[in-house]
Amino acid sequence: MTGPRDLNAQIESLVNRLRRRQVVGSWCVSIETAMLLRQVVSATRWNQVETLIKVVKEDVGRRLVMAQPRELAVGNIVCRVLRLIREVYNSEDATFDDNSAEDNDKDSNTDDDEKDEEIKSKSSQKIRTFSFYGGSGTGTNTQSSMINLLGDGSPMGAKRASVDDYRKPPNLKPLIISELQEMINELENTYVNIIDQAMEHIHSNEIIMTVGKSRTVEMFLKTAAKKRKFSVLVAETFPTYLGHEMALSLSEAGIDTTVISDSAIFAVMSRVNKVIMGTHAVLANGGLISVSGAQMVATAAKHHSKPVVVCTGLYKLSPLYPYDEDSFNDLVAPDPVFSFNEGDLIDKVTLLNPYYDYVSPELVSLFITNTGGHPPSYLYRLINENYDPDDTDI
Amino acid sequence: MFSHLEITKGANTGLAPKEIHPAILVLGLQFSEFKICGANARCIAALTAFQKVIQDYKTPEGMGNAIRHLKWEISTIDIEMSDDEAKKLLCEKIDNFIRDSITVADRVIVEYGLQKIQDGDVILTYARSSVVQQLLLEAHTKGIKFKVIIIDSRPRLEGKKLLNCLVNAGINCTYAFLHAVGFAMRDVSKVFLGAHAFMSNGALYSRVGTAMVAMMAKEKNIPVIICCETYKFTDKVQLDSFVMNEQGNPNDIVNISTTLAPKPGLLSEWLNKPDLKLLNLLYDLTPSKYITTVITEVGMIPCTSVPVILREYKPMVQ
Numbered sequence: 001m002t003g004p005r006d007l008n009a010q011i012e013s014l015v016n017r018l019r020r021r022q023v024v025g026s027w028c029v030s031i032e033t034a035m036l037l038r039q040v041v042s043a044t045r046w047n048q049v050e051t052l053i054k055v056v057k058e059d060v061g062r063r064l065v066m067a068q069p070r071e072l073a074v075g076n077i078v079c080r081v082l083r084l085i086r087e088v089y090n091s092e093d094a095t096f097d098d099n100s101a102e103d104n105d106k107d108s109n110t111d112d113d114e115k116d117e118e119i120k121s122k123s124s125q126k127i128r129t130f131s132f133y134g135g136s137g138t139g140t141n142t143q144s145s146m147i148n149l150l151g152d153g154s155p156m157g158a159k160r161a162s163v164d165d166y167r168k169p170p171n172l173k174p175l176i177i178s179e180l181q182e183m184i185n186e187l188e189n190t191y192v193n194i195i196d197q198a199m200e201h202i203h204s205n206e207i208i209m210t211v212g213k214s215r216t217v218e219m220f221l222k223t224a225a226k227k228r229k230f231s232v233l234v235a236e237t238f239p240t241y242l243g244h245e246m247a248l249s250l251s252e253a254g255i256d257t258t259v260i261s262d263s264a265i266f267a268v269m270s271r272v273n274k275v276i277m278g279t280h281a282v283l284a285n286g287g288l289i290s291v292s293g294a295q296m297v298a299t300a301a302k303h304h305s306k307p308v309v310v311c312t313g314l315y316k317l318s319p320l321y322p323y324d325e326d327s328f329n330d331l332v333a334p335d336p337v338f339s340f341n342e343g344d345l346i347d348k349v350t351l352l353n354p355y356y357d358y359v360s361p362e363l364v365s366l367f368i369t370n371t372g373g374h375p376p377s378y379l380y381r382l383i384n385e386n387y388d389p390d391d392t393d394i
Numbered sequence: 395m396f397s398h399l400e401i402t403k404g405a406n407t408g409l410a411p412k413e414i415h416p417a418i419l420v421l422g423l424q425f426s427e428f429k430i431c432g433a434n435a436r437c438i439a440a441l442t443a444f445q446k447v448i449q450d451y452k453t454p455e456g457m458g459n460a461i462r463h464l465k466w467e468i469s470t471i472d473i474e475m476s477d478d479e480a481k482k483l484l485c486e487k488i489d490n491f492i493r494d495s496i497t498v499a500d501r502v503i504v505e506y507g508l509q510k511i512q513d514g515d516v517i518l519t520y521a522r523s524s525v526v527q528q529l530l531l532e533a534h535t536k537g538i539k540f541k542v543i544i545i546d547s548r549p550r551l552e553g554k555k556l557l558n559c560l561v562n563a564g565i566n567c568t569y570a571f572l573h574a575v576g577f578a579m580r581d582v583s584k585v586f587l588g589a590h591a592f593m594s595n596g597a598l599y600s601r602v603g604t605a606m607v608a609m610m611a612k613e614k615n616i617p618v619i620i621c622c623e624t625y626k627f628t629d630k631v632q633l634d635s636f637v638m639n640e641q642g643n644p645n646d647i648v649n650i651s652t653t654l655a656p657k658p659g660l661l662s663e664w665l666n667k668p669d670l671k672l673l674n675l676l677y678d679l680t681p682s683k684y685i686t687t688v689i690t691e692v693g694m695i696p697c698t699s700v701p702v703i704l705r706e707y708k709p710m711v712q
Contacts, residue, residue, distance in 0.1 A: 251670035263603025267635035352570035
């Protein structure tokens with residue numbers, strides 16, 4: 001189902017910009033995707049929720065993901081929006097049912113009907129105020145599913161499947177759009193929530209190591225520097241030299257910064273107190289897709305028993321699992337490694353220049369996110385709360 | 395943190411005392427500008443320079459075991475011997491030392507090392523070690539079919555010379571930088587590394603970045619084989635890379651080009667920024683737990699046997 005012409009134009013524009021890498025950085029990509037999907041929801045004509053889900057997932061979502069498959073943030077936001085739509089629908093459906101006598105729970109017993117609906121109608125009051133990352137939305141689902149378990153032993157998914165029903169409770173669209181707007185606001189405030197935690201983790205006279213250039217880590221360290229005095233060692237991350245930019249920026253904020261070449265990372269690690277780094281994406285098992293060189297730093301830190309802290313917004317958390325590490329990696333142009341000026345050796349030599357690195361979850365001690373600090377073992381809970389398993393095949 | 399280490403500033407030969415032989419001045423200048431790289435090359439160059447100096451009868455300066463050996467030779471020269479004879483004898487002894495401890499030792503190491511390279515091996519090496527280079531060339535001459543992955547790092551970029559040499563000999567090579575070592579390590583069957591010195595606690599003192607490569611190999615349970623002549627063994631012990639190290643020219647970090655023409659990058663104004671420092675370490679220490687075996691001219695030993703070898707050979711040096 002196609003929307004009006006200018007909506008199509010907006011979709012095309014984002015697809016093209018993603019493909020040409022004109023939108024760079026997970027945060028920018030996430031915000032643009034979220035705003036576009038809000039437009040899609042408001043501008044598309046839909047009568048049934050199932051249609052809306054199909055539009056978001058297949059027409060728009062899939063195109064965006066295909067435009068730039070390495071940018072996992074796109075898929076994350078699409079999955080989130082789908083989950084949001086389903087949850088709003090489920091909660092509205094519950095109140096809608098209370099008003100009509102129909103039974104919309106396929107598997108429930110007649111004995112438990114009234115009990116179920118009473119509880120659902122009470123709990124659905126809570127849904128209107130649920131925060132996207134919070135617990136009350138899932139709380140309702142688990143509550144109703146536990147009642148189902150007690151009632152007839154049916155499995156948890158009973159509520160989730162109910163979008164197959166072809167009814168539209170009246171005020172779904174404004175609700176979905178307001179939830180989407182809340183999600184966009186939370187995205188825009190991601191950094192604020194993360195840097196508020198800076199003082200807990202950085203203390204005076206610490207030596208912190210970082211690798212590459214991450215906006216989140218930069219803001220994190222600058223916030224801590226306002227009250228604490230510490231030093232930072234930045235690995236220069238050849239060949240992108242992101243470390244140089246990061247060091248310049250940190251030193252301008254008055255932080256005592258030293259730039260080291262990548263080869264000295266192991267040598268200095270014995271004096272470092274902790275490693276703080278950013279990441280490009282976080283995978284479902286807690287592994288990171290990070291700038292090339294991060295795996296070395298994390299392994300060296302593990303060997304010296306130093307904690308590795310990853311600062312990231314939750315929008316980078318992807319429901320994908322790294323069955324094959326290489327599927328998330330890109331080998332980019334080898335020119336910075338060995339340029340064409342060097343002559344005829346080019347033909348006889350294979351050159352490797354991977355852009356990303358996979359860091360396994362055993363090497364990460366803590367994720368500092370906008371919802372607080374979490375160990376890698378907790379991420380599966382966050383994925384359960386924010387994504388649906390049906391959507392991971394976008 | 396590193397203030398106890400000296401930075402090698404550019405050498406200014408005009409300030410050198412006039413008694414120093416010009417051959418040594420040239421040597422010092424070449425060292426400070428890293429025109430001569432690698433432990434063996436530096437040692438041979440130093441000893442050759444000393445030969446010239448001895449010819450002109452001036453007192454030489456120190457370089458570890460080789461110099462201790464030389465001093466011992468000098469000290470055992472018969473007082474009755476005439477000056478010319480003594481000089482000739484010393485030069486001969488130096489030649490012998492180079493021959494025995496470096497050239498012949500390298501050949502013996504290569505012989506032992508050949509036992510460790512089989513058909514189908516994928517060998518990873520870091521920067522440029524003269525012994526490893528000889529070993530790989532010899533293995534190729536013998537007809538063993540293997541592939542080499544050369545890992546290089548800034549700012550020295552020594553791996554390029556090794557790459558040139560191996561490619562010209564016809565060996566199938568892959569070249570990558572240190573950041574790709576995790577990616578490159580997946581297919582590797584063995585890692586061969588060179589040494590600058592070997593401490594008595596079994597730790598390897600070598601080009602900065604070696605520890606990283608050894609650690610990544612250990613993570614993947616790939617054997618790490620060090621090729622090292624016994625003259626590099628020392629009875630010093632060192633626990634981390636801080637206690638004793640050298641700093642290179644920090645401006646090498648500013649230059650971001652990988653070719654000969656330097657190109658200054660973002661950090662060119664680093665001297666004007668009070669909070670920004672650059673650190674260019676030259677060496678690092680690889681703990682003994684990452685090393686599988688050491689190939690020396692006296693055999694293949696575990697790295698913990700270094701003090702034993704020193705004890706065995708000490709009478710000869712002393």
